[in-house]
Amino acid sequence: MKDKHSVSRLVVEKVSHNYGSVSVLNNLNLSVIQGEVVVLVGPSGCGKTTILNLLSGHIEPISGSIQREGIIRTVYQHDGLFPWLTVSENISMGLRSVNDAAQREHELRELLELIHMEDFADHYPHQLSGGMRQRTELARVLAGDSDILLMDEPFSALDYQARLRMRRELVRLLEKRPRTVVFVTHDIEEAAQLADRVLVLSKRPATICRELHIKAQRPRGLTDPAVIEAMTEILKELGLNTPD
């Protein structure tokens, strides 16, 4: 369990970025509060992944500044697990900073239980379903002392029903182990069900064209009025809400 009261902070100020002559981000400002779930939605190719790469520090912005405080980990769309390690060993990567072996073992058991994968502890990723792999990834990023989770369309490689289950799973896990989350997706439902705050991005070069706060309690059903309302707003913003 994470019980230290660390500060996590993610502040993006006036960030612009381009690849060669293609401008991807234009004057992006974003500040994520501790414990908040921020979901970025936008058309494909609008620079969502670039934003995550900037947030994680894998790339540096051409202009503007990014301040990060706290340990940042990323959940990828797929293949983020090391295939040569078992489920246990993959999750244990997240516990590398825990020095006490008994403590590490205890944490590992707890995480396996949390994602209901006790029986698959010694399986390798290629022996698991897509949903199980993503659950393992979630356990790995939640392990130990992480503060900020970046999620790069983590459920988009799953089938629809698995995706619905994984959203609920994520909500449940975050309730047990609160983290600051920046979640990138093109899935409007996902945004409406998970976010405290949805940021709708414009086409390239991306800017935030709408900010939407969703106050309703999680977990939220797909047909909750708050979810429907949020989806309507997002669709409108993306110009996809025409009935004909």
Next chain:
Amino acid sequence: MIKSNTFKFLLPIIVLFGAIVLWYVISYLNLFPAYAFPSPGAVFNSFQEELLAGRLINDIIASLWRVAIGFVVAAVLGIPIGLWMGQSLLARQAFVPMLNFFRFLSPLAWIPFAILWFHIGDKPAVFLIFMATFFPLVLATMVAVASIPSIYFRVAQDYNYKGIELLTKVTFPAVLPQVITALRVSYGIAWVVIVAAEMVGCQDGLGYGIWEARNGLRLDSAVCYMIVIGLLGMGIDRLLSQLTKLSGVRWGYER
């Protein structure tokens, strides 16, 4: 299911049996002179003869020893160099053309040098085995490293793998399945080269055995050596293939 499994097992035996029968028929009909086409019986007799004289065993040990030394030295040097080159673009740009040149140069071209530098005995053969396997191993390891999905390195960075730990816990396991395949392929090359290497500059070994048989016009003995070479090669490849069953590398062969 059981039936098809038995069949799968029987099929190669039937083919082998057919080949021996064909061989027997051809030699029985005297289509070729006996000295140029030894009969199965003659080969069996010479097999007994070589075994009793102890020469065959001695030659097998000599060849295995030379291949093992040359191969192990090539692997111990080649795999780390491949790991390093795979990570360094500069190293790749600098050395790849040269490595490719040597890879396409038949190791047998080194025979004159092998003999002049190392005279006779184990050394020239070991040198030739090294030359035959070092370059393919370096290149295969290098290509494997260069093609590791970048996502693994990002994950490694998230979890603070650095320096030597990054190399041993991320890079190496990520390429291990391909390295094992490269070891099998280059062992195959080594086993082919040893026969030629021992025909010059050696006083024993399986290749030398064939050369001796040719000099004495004893093709029955040559065939006996050929059979041993083929069987040993297959057997060792079987052993190496066990490496692919290790649990930490199965992923590389199953997706």
